[in-house]
């Protein structure tokens with residue numbers, strides 16, 4: 001078989017790229033190793049209940065009918081309607097550090113007032129920082145490589161290290177592939193998507209989005225093959241000619257878009273890159289990843305007095321965003337309640353999800369028995385730490401699940417089970433082969449909205465514009 | 468297609484690309500960008516939709532002709548004169 005384009009991975013970036021190509025009459029095939037779509041943001045059923053794998057919240061909220069911004073751009077490009085995502089906005093979220101709390105919702109003015117109340121000496125500086133952020137064109141794909149880091153720019157503007165860490169905490173948790181600091185470009189993307197635009201969730205969770213996206217793709221004639229892992233990318237000099245699947249099937253394509261990750265994709269090449277073709281730092285896999293606990297409750301979180309959508313907490317003045325020495329870093333974390341969005345009607349079950357930084361090597365090397373025991377042990381420790389920042393829900397837990405870097409690696413193939421991929425991003429999507437392009441996580445736009453925009457822009461730039 | 472039909476076809480394409488814009492008061496002589504939120508991605512889509520629907524290839528150097536409805540219709544009139552209007 002021969003296609004105009006093959007897309008590796010039926011995650012959100014691959015599906016979005018697929019819609020663009022199929023819509024404009026390209027013959028396109030998405031190859032997915034797993035038995036289901038969604039990649040890092042999928043869903044599953046466990047003991048009769050539906051769970052989302054990733055989704056805490058979608059970022060970049062905009063009210064239906066909004067004419068600008070990433071969400072509106074994404075819907076336009078995919079020819080989807082606002083109802084296809086049917087987003088309910090968050091209630092309110094907070095960042096909690098010792099002695100200080102910053103609340104935010106989807107109105108930026110409210111957040112700005114919080115900064116003014118909590119850090120009165122810094123508010124003018126914060127406003128100047130905001131102006132700089134607003135003026136920055138984070139979607140320019142041709143930026144020079146030696147970009148500024150977020151801590152450099154924050155340090156130039158803000159005189160209070162606590163405020164700097166409180167701003168970085170949610171933005172790093174939700175979108176930094178690098179430890180300790182992040183690219184200023186990535187910081188701007190995350191700042192706008194979380195503080196400027198804000199959180200929302202479909203009542204039905206990520207399955208609604210996946211369902212509508214895959215339906216669109218198929219209705220346009222796009223082909224999707226599940227259980228179709230790519231074992232090898234066949235090359236011929238400067239060119240990729242096709243792929244070989246795990247079952248031996250050979251497929252040809254004029255262009256290949258890959259969402260498998262940069263490092264992971266290089267490992268698929270039949271002719272691996274040498275030091276001259278690919279800089280060594282690009283082959284460094286990511287190191288930052290998480291463990292997440294899910295607790296289903298016998299009542300709604302609001303019945304326990306917890307109405308926050310998301311709480312980002314840190315129990316010491318410095319925020320340590322890095323691969324921890326312990327199996328999990330319980331000093332900081334994220335508490336998310338899928339119930340606490342402004343839905344038209346309540347969800348069936350109350351639930352609390354808690355996420356903490358995790359040491360990927362530890363989780364990978366455990367034996368199966370030790371792994372099960374360790375999941376139980378860290379469930380308890382993570383929850384115990386989190387209830388310092390919310391009402392103690394432990395007496396009301398009726399069901400639990402835990403997933404780890406090992407889960408992420410198993411289902412998505414990302415090295416080290418890294419949620420945000422490798423530290424080095426490839427904004428232009430180009431590789432050393434002239435028809436192989438990176439989309440999704442390692443192109444650099446992260447999250448649900450980001451990965452879809454990534455798939456769209458790579459399909460536009462490298463396939464549609466060229467033909 | 469006659470110029471009036473071409474205008475109609477362009478409106479139809481715009482309503483697909485920018486469904487949240489009100490196109491009823493479009494001024495034909497004013498650039499699209501001054502009347503609605505239309506970025507370079509959307510602009511590419513006008514060209515792509517014309518190709519998809521009417522098999523018209525527009526070379527990149529001709530894109531400036533497409534900045535307003537008036538410019539677009541006069542640019543397309545010779546190219547589309549033999550194309551039947553869609554039902």
Ligand SMILES: Cc1cc2nc3c(=O)[nH]c(=O)nc-3n(C[C@H](O)[C@H](O)[C@H](O)COP(=O)(O)OP(=O)(O)OC[C@H]3O[C@@H](n4cnc5c(N)ncnc54)[C@H](O)[C@@H]3O)c2cc1C
Nearest residue numbers: 009011012013033039040041054056057230440441447448
């Ligand atoms: C726990 C968790 C929580 C998250 N929470 C949020 C959130 O609240 N909000 C938000 O916006 N984002 C969240 N994210 C991030 C978001 O899910 C990702 O950024 C996004 O889904 C990435 O999409 P992608 O298409 O780039 O990559 P992926 O989803 O990783 O897609 C890649 C696909 O490629 C497939 N693949 C890999 N190798 C091969 C191969 N050789 N052959 C065939 N197929 C292959 C994989 O199976 C996978 O399906 C979360 C992620 C996780 C893991």
